[in-house]
Amino acid sequence: MATLWLFILVGAVIALFWSSRQAAEAAKDHAQHQADKLQVQLLSVACQKRRLGILKNGKPGIKSQFIFEFSSDGETVYQGVLHLENSRLVKADVPPHRITT
Secondary structure, three states: OOOHHHHHHHHHHHHHHHHEEEEEEEHHHHHHHHHHOOEEEEEEEEEEEEEEEOOOOOEEEEEEEEEEEEOOOOOOOOOEEEEEEOEEEEEEEEOOOOOOO
C-alpha cells in the first residue's frame, strides 16, 4: 500500500513539473509576441508567482505571473507582466515606454 502512495506522489510531482514547464514555454512565446507587437527587443522572461487555483473556466489549474523585460531604445529596460492560466494568456500589463522611430 505504501508503494502505491509513493507512485501516486511521484506521478503528481512529475505532472506538476511538466505543467510548470509548459507554462514557462507559453510565457516565453507570449512575451515574444508582445515584443513583436510593440516592436521592441525582448530581454528576459522570469516567473514571479505560481499557484494552484480555480481558473476562469471553473476547472483547477495553475495560475502564473511572469515578468518580461524589454527595451525600446537599447539603453532603457522596462518590465511588463503576463498573467497566465495554465498556458493561456489572460492579461498582459505593459508599462508606458519610449517609442523609437
